[in-house]
Amino acid sequence: MRRLVLLTTLLTGLAQAAEPPSIDVHRDANCGCCKAWISHLQANGFQVNDHVETDMSAVKTRLGVPHSLGSCHTGVIDGKFVEGHVPAADILKLRQRPDLLGAAVPGMPMGSPGMEMNGRQDAYQVIGLGRNGQQQVLADYPGK
Template sequence: MKFTIPLPLAAFALVGVLLTGPVLAAGEELVVYKDPNCGCCGAWATHMREHGFAVREVATQEMGLVKSEAGVPRALGSCHTATVGGYVIEGHVPADDVRRLLDEKPALAGLAVPGMPQGSPGMEGPYPPQRYEVIGFDGKGGTKVYARH
């Protein structure tokens, strides 16, 4: 038996992809490890959902251990750590940069936005946005600027 999507549903799905970007393939869930008392981490998870990512939030008091096991360099630390597609995403990295990482598949361990720059995804607010960099890092201590915002 062949399964077909009714035309109205297929059109609705296409509009959703055009508005939010491609939906990640099965197995591409973004898992966010965060302190249960941190509000900006949840705001970042919402930003990622709004950009088409399937997000699972894991509250933990052991963020130091999570970062260490994920290989996040201490100098690149932020408040939350995520994994997706075999990469580590540290801090308030914009969804477009994560999508680019997954599309291009560079030889990196992950991306990081050190600290909590005002105006980055999840850190929007009444204060003027700061300029910040998204840093690509490998598993050997190497880093490079991946994007500037």
């Protein structure tokens, strides 16, 4: 009986590990780059729950996104905000950071996921917001 319980626990853990990460994305109905970012997430194994909103400012306020870190869409994963065009790999890293409330790519930098247009790539950073209110650079992407 004990072996059966251990085997069941092991198999359940493996099944959970294989499940794709799920993220809620809040966006305006008419935003094309938001849809492109969602495609980026899906292409990188995320299950996206798409929420079309009429008042994104209210969503950002409710989720604690500072105005200085604002962008067009806001995701939520594991209770943390993901603001703007954050690359999927950096979202996975955010999940491992209990000291952070969220991460953001402020503005809409060309070349970031969902903003790939005309081959242009601006430099941008992924900024983390700590539980203490301090901001820190989590990733630095150079321009081309």
